[in-house]
Amino acid sequence: xxxxxxxxxxxxxFMQRALIGSMLLALSSGPVGVFxxxxxxxxxxxxxxxxxxxxxxxxxxxxxLKIVPMTIGGLIAGLLVALLAGAVSRFTVQREDASMAAxxxxxxxxxxxxxxxxxxxxxxxxxxxxxxxxxxxxxxTLIGTICVITLSLLALFWRGLVAECLDPLFFRSVSRMxxxxxxxxxxxxxxxxxxxxxxxxxxxxxxLMMLPAAAARFWLNRVGPxxxxxxxxxxxxxxxxxxxxxxxxxxxxxxxxxxAGGIYLxxxxxxxxxxxxxxxxxxxxxxx
Amino acid sequence: xYRTVLFAALANLLALAPVASAANLNVxxxxxxxxxxxxxxxxxRVEITTIVGPDGDAHVYEPRPADAVSMGKADVxxxxxxxxxxxxxxxxxxxxxxxxxxxxxxxxxxxxxxxxPAGHAHPEVEAEHGSAFDPHAxxxxxxxxxxxKNIADAFCAADKAGCATYTANSTVxxxxxxxxxxxxxTAVAAIAPEKRVxxxxxxxxxxxxxxxxxxxxxxxxxSTESEASAADVARxxxxxKREKASAIFIENITDERLVRQIAAETGLTVGGxxxxxxxxxxxxxxxxxxxxxxxxIETIKTAVQGx
Numbered sequence: 363x364x365x366x367x368x369x370x371x372x373x374x375x376f377m378q379r380a381l382i383g384s385m386l387l388a389l390s391s392g393p394v395g396v397f398x399x400x401x402x403x404x405x406x407x408x409x410x411x412x413x414x415x416x417x418x419x420x421x422x423x424x425x426x427l428k429i430v431p432m433t434i435g436g437l438i439a440g441l442l443v444a445l446l447a448g449a450v451s452r453f454t455v456q457r458e459d460a461s462m463a464a465x466x467x468x469x470x471x472x473x474x475x476x477x478x479x480x481x482x483x484x485x486x487x488x489x490x491x492x493x494x495x496x497x498x499x500x501x502x503t504l505i506g507t508i509c510v511i512t513l514s515l516l517a518l519f520w521r522g523l524v525a526e527c528l529d530p531l532f533f534r535s536v537s538r539m540x541x542x543x544x545x546x547x548x549x550x551x552x553x554x555x556x557x558x559x560x561x562x563x564x565x566x567x568x569x570l571m572m573l574p575a576a577a578a579r580f581w582l583n584r585v586g587p588x589x590x591x592x593x594x595x596x597x598x599x600x601x602x603x604x605x606x607x608x609x610x611x612x613x614x615x616x617x618x619x620x621x622a623g624g625i626y627l628x629x630x631x632x633x634x635x636x637x638x639x640x641x642x643x644x645x646x647x648x649x650x
Numbered sequence: 651x652y653r654t655v656l657f658a659a660l661a662n663l664l665a666l667a668p669v670a671s672a673a674n675l676n677v678x679x680x681x682x683x684x685x686x687x688x689x690x691x692x693x694x695r696v697e698i699t700t701i702v703g704p705d706g707d708a709h710v711y712e713p714r715p716a717d718a719v720s721m722g723k724a725d726v727x728x729x730x731x732x733x734x735x736x737x738x739x740x741x742x743x744x745x746x747x748x749x750x751x752x753x754x755x756x757x758x759x760x761x762x763x764x765x766x767p768a769g770h771a772h773p774e775v776e777a778e779h780g781s782a783f784d785p786h787a788x789x790x791x792x793x794x795x796x797x798x799k800n801i802a803d804a805f806c807a808a809d810k811a812g813c814a815t816y817t818a819n820s821t822v823x824x825x826x827x828x829x830x831x832x833x834x835x836t837a838v839a840a841i842a843p844e845k846r847v848x849x850x851x852x853x854x855x856x857x858x859x860x861x862x863x864x865x866x867x868x869x870x871x872x873s874t875e876s877e878a879s880a881a882d883v884a885r886x887x888x889x890x891k892r893e894k895a896s897a898i899f900i901e902n903i904t905d906e907r908l909v910r911q912i913a914a915e916t917g918l919t920v921g922g923x924x925x926x927x928x929x930x931x932x933x934x935x936x937x938x939x940x941x942x943x944x945x946x947i948e949t950i951k952t953a954v955q956g957x
Contacts, residue, residue: 374884376915478712495883496907498914604880611881 370608376495381604383497383505383561384618388570388596390509391554393516393589395575397547400527400585404576405459407568409466410548411555413443415473418559423476429500433556440552443469448548452541494561494604494614501560508557512550516589519543524585562615569619570596577626580633595625675809678724680735681708682929683788684754684797686939688728690823691801695812699724701741704931705902708734713741721745726808728801731755734785752804754797758787761856786854786927790861791831794939795824830940837947838862845954849890849898849918851909854926864950867895869908878908883915890916897921897953902928902936921953 371377398407417439421431443465450465451458497505516523522543525533534540551571558567574596575588582588603618610617630636675696679685685700692698699720702708708730721727722745729735731753742751760783787793802820806813838846847865855866869878869886889895890912898918900906902925913920924946925936936942 370880370884374887374915376883376887376911377880379911380880493878493908495878495880496911498907498911607880608884609881611879613879617879 366609367605370605376497377604377608379497379502380494380561380614381600383502384494384570384600384604385597386502386505386509387554387558387561387567388574388600389593390505390512391558391567391571392574392578392592392594392596394512394547394550394554395571395573396578396585396589396592397523397527398551399572399575399579401530403458404572406462407551407555407571409462410440410444410551411559411568412473413466413469414440414552414555414559416469416476417442417473419473419476429498429504429560433504433560436556436559437552439469439473440555441549444548444552445545448545494618497561504560505557508553512554515546515550519546523547527585562618566615566619569622570599573619573622573626574599577622577629577633580629580636583635595629596622599625674812675805676723676725677805678721678727678749680727680729680738681706681927683927683939683942684728684730684801686929687754687794687797687823688801691798691816691820692805693815693819695809695815696805702735702928704929704934704937706928708927709736711735711737713737717741718745721747721749724749726804727751728754728804730785730787732758732760732783732785732787750804750808752800754800754804755785755787755793756800757796758793760784760787761860784853784856787857788939789855789926790857791827791834791943792861793857795827798824798827826940830943834862834943834947837951838864841951841954844894845896847890847893847895848950848954849886849895849909849912850924850926851899851901851906852926854901855924865893869912883908883912887912887915890918897950899924899949899953901926902930919953921956922949924949 371381395407398404414436417435417437418432419435420439421428421433421435425431443462447458447462447465450456450461454461519539522533522537522539525537526540526543526547530540554571555567558570561567562570574592574594577595578588578591582591599622600618602621604614606612606621607614607617631638633639675692677688677692677696677698679688679698679700681702682700682704685698688696688698701713701717701720702711718741721741724747727742727747727749729738729751732755762782762784788797798820802816805816809816841864846863847867850866850868853866853868855864858864859866867886867889869882890898895916895918898909898913898916899921900909900923902923906920910920912918925942929938929942930936936945
């Protein structure tokens with residue numbers, strides 16, 4: 363048992379760093395994922411992750427594969443797309459999904475263009491897929507900082523975010539906080555994707571955001587506990603994924619996300635709000 | 651940086667413009683090392699276009715329309731073969747070129763992927779490239795000599811009038827390569843046998859290992875495309891501790907973060923940059939094949955002796 367679960371982390375510093383980094387990421391992006399899901403913006407995370415690319419690419423072109431410039435670049439590009447998409451949806455007739463799609467596609471194409479411009483040296487794939495095994499001290503500090511910022515801002519704007527989830531129109535009519543809360547929230551989405559970008563790459567970091575949240579939805583109704591459960595599921599997936607990667611010799615990033623996916627499927631079947639319970643009349647009666 | 655990128659782009663455009671050059675032979679080389687060998691054989695009689703340029707990674711290169719254009723105009727196309735250029739068959743097909751495609755590694759005794767002491771079996775490489783061989787044959791100088799002979803033959807076949815020049819050039823260059831070969835052997839002989847284990851980021855030095863008796867270990871497989879698993883990295887860290895690897899290096903074409911992580915794990919310091927699958931730019935330390943080999947062996951020697 364010790365050999366199976368503890369030894370890989372006790373013996374290797376890179377395993378510890380990968381575990382700590384990915385767990386911090388799960389802790390930070392789990393609640394963000396819950397709010398995205400409750401606002402029916404589950405695909406926004408995916409769109410935003412593509413929108414980061416040109417910023418990261420500019421950082422990469424100017425400074426090479428360095429963590430700080432790529433992060434700042436990605437952050438600026440992501441925030442810009444979020445702001446533009448949000449502004450278009452608030453001030454014109456177009457809805458946010460359409461404007462978001464438009465801006466992220468522009469951004470993505472720009473990013474691919476920039477990455478290919480320099481030739482294929484340390485190509486696009488290394489930008490799109492990070493390596494959780496290669497997390498160093500600087501990357502861990504960055505992820506830790508982002509985790510602290512995210513959790514404090516979530517606590518600060520908690521009531522506004524919950525209200526906006528449940529009834530945005532009402533919230534906007536009684537409080538001017540709606541717009542602010544919305545943009546702060548989009549900022550948090552970008553921030554967490556940038557953090558994940560170091561560890562899992564732009565494509566898979568969305569997985570650690572959305573899959574635990576979607577799985578938690580099958581078990582609980584209230585927002586607070588749901589966020590906590592999403593964090594827990596995310597962290598469990600990280601540990602399981604790293605162990606899977608170690609014992610079964612699988613690439614680490616996909617192993618983590620597939621673990622989260624497995625928990626999602628399990629929750630979908632077995633959770634109190636899942637498939638089986640909705641098919642069983644007895645349990646439906648009891649919850650009613 | 652931007653400016654250099656821009657200039658490089660402009661230079662590319664100019665190189666592709668149909669210039670009325672004095673060259674007798676338009677040659678397309680798939681990557682920088684072959685281009686350098688071809689330059690030495692062809693001299694002024696050939697105009698060389700390189701598809702994957704300095705510091706570029708040919709394992710994962712995405713061709714551009716300009717590449718197809720230059721292939722269409724070529725008289726001879728030189729490629730490494732052994733499944734190295736994954737992009738190649740599509741490009742040859744799409745350019746509809748009539749020029750002969752010459753695999754310069756023809757005649758090299760290829761190493762099997764599974765024979766590699768440190769290499770992992772990569773069935774997907776076989777499926778993808780239709781080849782189960784290690785493509786990095788140029789890392790042994792004896793193989794580079796075969797490359798040069800193949801290039802000279804290809805040029806003679808395409809341009810009979812220049813055949814005497816090509817043969818003379820290649821004789822001169824082959825002599826240089828032989829001198830280089832004995833220099834490398836001397837340098838390796840000076841390294842104590844127990845210090846001959848070295849870490850790089852991908853399995854590119856199998857032929858070097860075979861020819862000169864240094865052992866190379868790597869977390870990534872033969873192609874830079876594969877992603878390392880935790881098990882690979884752990885196995886390598888153990889192996890480093892057990893076999894007392896004496897130095898760890900990054901390569902010019904790959905992501906250095908993983909190698910730095912292994913360095914931290916095992917307490918080795920990163921000994922410098924090795925040039926494996928591409929030459930450096932003209933102002934870099936490995937602008938030609940000979941410079942590349944000298945730079946690599948010097949870097950290894952310095953790092954190992956410092957340990």
